[in-house]
Amino acid sequence: MKNHFSFTAAAMFFLFLAFTVHTEAGTLTTTMPISVQISGGCSLSATGINFGNYAAGPSAPALTATGTISVTCPSSLPYKVSLNSGTAIQNGVIGPNGPVVNRAMTFSNNEQLGYELYKDAARTTIWGDSDLANTYPNGSSQSGTGIGANQTLTVFGLVPGGQLISAPTNASGTDTITVTLLF
Template sequence: MKRLSLCAATLSLIGASSLPCMAAAQSTSTATFNVTLTIAANCIIAANNLAFGSHGVLNTAFTGSTTVNVTCSNTTPYSVGLSAGSGTGSTQTTRFLSGTGANVSTISYQLYKPTGTSVVWGDAQVADRVSGTGNGSAQALVVNGSVPAQATPAPDNYSSTVTATVYF
């Protein structure tokens, strides 16, 4: 009824009241399509530097800490291992910071799991790593470091590069 009234009103406006009023026929056709997204198990890792600071004599032990951030897909299990480091003679159980240039001296240090300074954090076996389950957001894992009291080598900048690896 409303269509007819609208049609009659339109015809009278244009002065064609004697023309038949018909609704325009309209044809349609439809199609459907799927929208998909696959979430694959994935992890990314980022690490922050650990600086033990500046010391004149290594006659007492000192500690420091940093974080390794792991972001994994929700419900994805992961484990993070830390390499022995690039210091000359480093192993998982005995890590060293090396001097620069011709200085072949080293400084002993160690990296520990987030629970303190008693369990070494390594990468040789799964048990040496820190494990968790992803939640889709960054998870900060604390790396505890310790330098024991030891004979003080020549003044220099001592360093080691440790590789953090996430397994998933």
């Protein structure tokens, strides 16, 4: 019986050594750089739109003009450019030869001349901010992706023809649009 105990004790001892004793041939270490770069660094600028001279009256032709928005964002960074309603909003005035317009230029006598801003040369897709701040729900923002260099977006303006206003002769109508870049 003594041999049985010694054999069991010896087996347990070797089993213990098998799980606790190991040999190492050496140890090596290295570094692993971990970093992150915060996206951003976008820039934004815009040129104005000048429609020129408007001959008010029922037979007045529509006027078109363009402006530009310059966006620079890092490569692959998605962005959206929105245009608000401007400082003067018309109350649903309809020109006899044109669509309902809500943006307006105001003259010194508070008369208003309606206009609209579009994303496309055909002037069918209104540029607004309905999908962002929603100050001008008639249109949505323009989406893009940064390329690490300047990207020029064209803004297509339209003053519908046939608007009747009694602004002073040679008066200038103005409005200010806020351009917002979300990235």
